[in-house]
Amino acid sequence: xxxxxxxxxxxxxxxxxxxxxxxxxxxxxxxxxxxxxxxxxxxxxxxxxxxxxxxxxxxxxxxxxxxxxxxxxxxxxxxxxxxxxxxxxxxxxxxxxxxxxxxxxxxxxxxxxxxxxxxxxxxxxxxxxxxxxxxxxxxxxxxxxxxxxxxxxxxxxxxxxxxxxxxxxxxxxxxxxxxxxxxxxxxxxxxxxxxxxxxxxxxxxxxxxxxxxxxxxxxxxxxxxxxxxxxxxxxxxxxxxxxxxxxxxxxxxxxxxxxxxxxxxxxxxxxxxxxxxxxxxxxxxxxxxxxxxxxxxxxxxxxxxxxxxxxxxxxxxxxxxxxxxxxxxxxxxxxxxxxxxxxxxxxxxxxxxxxxxxxxxxxxxxxxxxxxxxxxxxxxxxxxxxxxxxxxxxxxxxxxxxxxxxxxxxxxxxxxxxxxxxxxxxxxxxxxxxxxxxxxxxxxxxxxxxxxxxxxxxxxxxxxxxxxxxxxxxxxxxxxxxxxxxxxxxxxxxxxxxxxxxxxxxxxxxxxxxx
Ligand code: ZN
Numbered sequence: 292x293x294x295x296x297x298x299x300x301x302x303x304x305x306x307x308x309x310x311x312x313x314x315x316x317x318x319x320x321x322x323x324x325x326x327x328x329x330x331x332x333x334x335x336x337x338x339x340x341x342x343x344x345x346x347x348x349x350x351x352x353x354x355x356x357x358x359x360x361x362x363x364x365x366x367x368x369x370x371x372x373x374x375x376x377x378x379x380x381x382x383x384x385x386x387x388x389x390x391x392x393x394x395x396x397x398x399x400x401x402x403x404x405x406x407x408x409x410x411x412x413x414x415x416x417x418x419x420x421x422x423x424x425x426x427x428x429x430x431x432x433x434x435x436x437x438x439x440x441x442x443x444x445x446x447x448x449x450x451x452x453x454x455x456x457x458x459x460x461x462x463x464x465x466x467x468x469x470x471x472x473x474x475x476x477x478x479x480x481x482x483x484x485x486x487x488x489x490x491x492x493x494x495x496x497x498x499x500x501x502x503x504x505x506x507x508x509x510x511x512x513x514x515x516x517x518x519x520x521x522x523x524x525x526x527x528x529x530x531x532x533x534x535x536x537x538x539x540x541x542x543x544x545x546x547x548x549x550x551x552x553x554x555x556x557x558x559x560x561x562x563x564x565x566x567x568x569x570x571x572x573x574x575x576x577x578x579x580x581x582x583x584x585x586x587x588x589x590x591x592x593x594x595x596x597x598x599x600x601x602x603x604x605x606x607x608x609x610x611x612x613x614x615x616x617x618x619x620x621x622x623x624x625x626x627x628x629x630x631x632x633x634x635x636x637x638x639x640x641x642x643x644x645x646x647x648x649x650x651x652x653x654x655x656x657x658x659x660x661x662x663x664x665x666x667x668x669x670x671x672x673x674x675x676x677x678x679x680x681x682x683x684x685x686x687x688x689x690x691x692x693x694x695x696x697x698x699x700x701x702x703x704x705x706x707x708x709x710x711x712x713x714x715x716x717x718x719x720x721x722x723x724x725x726x727x728x729x730x731x732x733x734x735x736x737x738x739x740x741x742x743x744x745x746x747x748x749x750x751x752x753x754x755x756x757x758x759x760x761x762x763x764x765x766x767x768x769x770x771x772x773x774x775x776x777x778x779x780x781x782x783x784x785x786x787x788x789x790x791x792x793x794x795x796x797x798x799x800x801x802x803x804x805x806x
Pocket of ligand 1: 610
């Protein structure tokens with residue numbers, strides 16, 4: 292049905308809808324005239340072989356969207372309303388399905404967290420709404436697609452997340468679990484970029500699409516079995532374009548799917564009648580401990596061991612950004628397979644979310660440098676907490692990553708900051724080499740200071756908001772590489788850090804007296 296040789300990114304064209312409707316009708320006619328008892332030879336292994344069974348009704352939905360299951364076809368489903376405990380009005384509904392209570396519990400927690408993250412990340416937050424629909428029910432699976440509307444001072448913005456629930460194990464899965472692994476997600480990302488690049492509709496930018504969980508959090512199948520990837524308004528195209536999506540041909544997508552993904556596809560491509568969830572065989576649910584999921588990246592996983600005396604590690608760190616030329620710095624780092632750490636402040640994150648996602652996707656470490664860059668010492672723990680929390684929420688919403696390092700502006704910290712950061716799970720990272728690049732806007736001066744200061748275990752402070760610093764990195768990164776340095780993230784350099792503790796280089800500094 293409507294097989295495309297290439298993935299497409301197209302608006303919901305009425306002609307396509309009509310064609311599909313005609314094809315569906317034609318298929319129904321064929322089914323009707325086929326002698327009863329004869330298996331349909333066109334389906335693969337899932338055909339109805341018994342003369343007693345009736346063919347299931349066709350799956351419903353549009354070719355550019357996820358399959359739509361009428362909730363009335365799921366036995367006993369009810370709607371619950373979230374009792375939101377935050378500070379803005381929230382109107383959030385989610386499904387409660389008999390024998391699938393762990394799903395409802397998960398949705399309640401998740402939506403509450405999402406509303407809190409929106410509120411924390413958006414000083415102008417006005418309201419949070421969410422409604423649900425089912426996108427598969429069968430084969431031991433339920434798919435729940437949430438549509439959120441987040442309203443802030445700039446108006447409403449729509450976003451989507453789709454969760455998958457296994458009724459036998461009582462486990463819930465994110466959409467990234469539909470693909471077999473990170474490599475498959477990367478291949479899917481290439482297909483999606485192609486679809487966007489070839490697209491005759493929408494002005495989404497292929498270059499801002501990366502294989503990370505926050506971008507691939509709403510995936511499923513259309514009734515024909517093609518994989519549909521959808522993006523929130525404003526995520527990869529201007530907000531005014533609303534939902535953007537890519538459809539990846541069933542055959543191409545099939546090779547990338549996990550076992551769960553193949554089961555979901557099978558469930559989403561047949562119609563639903565009186566689906567009933569039986570009590571789960573296991574009740575363990577999501578026990579965790581499975582390591583990072585697909586699309587969740589950690590800045591430490593590439594096998595560099597800085598404690599090895601044969602490895603000379605240096606951590607380049609960039610504060611106060613990202614800036615307009617940070618992508619240029621990312622190009623240079625990529626050229627030398629070098630990693631860096633970006634201590635982000637809030638407003639630049641809001642201004643350059645694509646750069647934040649790219650840095651994350653390319654293996655750099657993201658760390659918290661506060662929302663408004665205040666001197667935290669003596670500020671009061673309430674304000675320190677809310678300032679840091681805002682940036683945690685901002686970065687989490689863009690990337691799905693929870694940062695575990697922070698840098699106090701001006702290196703200024705005290706016991707109150709130590710206690711708040713300990714509580715928030717953030718280690719305090721200072722530096723051992725200060726390039727003073729904010730003061731001396733001269734690329735050759737900055738370069739000389741980096742090269743003079745570099746030593747095994749050093750943490751070097753720079754600011755990627757200054758053009759002269761970006762200019763300096765063009766030669767510095769290559770020169771450090773030539774001198775045998777491995778440029779690593781702070782977490783690669785330090786290994787496991789203790790929240791609240793202060794570090795200036797590879798040896799933890801517990802005295803806190805150096806500022
Ligand atoms: Zn700063």
